[in-house]
Amino acid sequence: MLRNSFIATLTFAVIHVLPALGENTTMTNNLKVLVSSNDFPESGLEVLRKHFTVLQSRFIHFGEEGITENKEELLNLIPGCSGLVWVSHHPITKELLDKAGPSLKVVATASAGYNHCNLDELKARGIKLANTPNVLSPAVAEIAVGLILGAARRFTENLDQVRRGEWEIGFNKVLGQDVRGSTVGIVGLGGIGQAVVKRLAGFEVGKFVYTGHREKPEGKALGAEFVSLDQLLAQSDFIVLAVPLTSETKHMINSTTLAKMKKNAILVNVGRGDLVDQDALYDALKNHQIYAAGLDVTTPEPLPKDHKLLTLPNIFILPHIGSATVRTRSDMGVLAANNVVNALSGKPLITPVLE
Ligand code: DGY
DSSP states (O other): OHHHHHHHHHHHIIIIHHHHHHHHHHTTTSSEEESSSOOHHHHHHHHHHHEEEEEOOOOOOOOOHTHHHHHHHHHOOOOTEEEEOOEEEEEOOOHHHHHHHGGEEEESSSSSTTTOHHHHHHHHHHHHOOOOOTTTTHHHHHHHHHHHHHHTTTTHHOOOOOOHOOOOOTTTSSOOOOOOTEEEEEEOOOOOOHHHHHHHHGTOEEEEESSSOOOOOOHHHHTEEOOOHHHHHHOEEEEEEEEOOOTTTTTTTHHHHTTTTTTTTTEEEOGGGGOOOOOHHHHHHHTTTTSEESSSSSSSSSSSSSSSGGGGGGGGOOOOOOOOHHHHHHHHHHHEEEEEEEEHHOOSSEEEEOO
């Protein structure tokens, strides 16, 4: 008798009380979430593991490995997954979405840019998409400032001299351009563009101008003047590209727009490589039609080591490291993970692209 009532109490507890205690997790922990790379930050994985069964690729989702071994791995792991955390700039293919099937409800890309995310296919299947803007703006803006200085002060040539042990010594040698007193033009005054202006405030810039779809209140607060793209190209000593890649912005820097720049203009790109027609940029730099360029993004990535851009002394190129700091990558991981948690527990995405 006593034994029976003990069993009844235990059964009641298992069915009613324990699930209530762990309400948040039991709601979702039978759901599977796939993380596309073996180097996603632990902080993001911790968030996911509290809620879901987490599957993670054994491979890194970048470069060659991402398009060979990892591709097969992801196709094998994705069936039945409800969420996908995408950790690279490789395109999300229709094949992968087909394999995922109708269980897939949300994709969170650990990047601000989402030009690789196949929006049309996601939309057609009703899959939500989140990105990780804002948390990376400070780090990307720091790299933009680095590129401004690197291109203006001829880091490529100077580093080369140091490596060769052949310094051009002289009062009038390897002279660069000042940021002080210059006009800095920001193409796209979003989070990154604004962070660039804030960081350059201490450089005694003469004037900030910006262009975009519309004038922004933040522009006024930062003391930046809204101008047309043509006005920006004609006035700026430094031109910083901080816009997403879309059909509208693809090759926005081309032979026509380069021809509108000042002879001392320095072009900086922290957006995507395809914002710039690289053949036209090569010609403009080679012919000293503009002064220099600093790029954190190129087409393709990695840029082949025998690429013609790398033969130029007046270009300073980094390997897409804009958001690559320990803190920022962790913040991006946590934000991507929390977007998945929200989507799969019926809450709005924190940073939605498609909802
Ligand atoms: C982004 O998040 O889009 C940056 O390019 C870093 O990957």
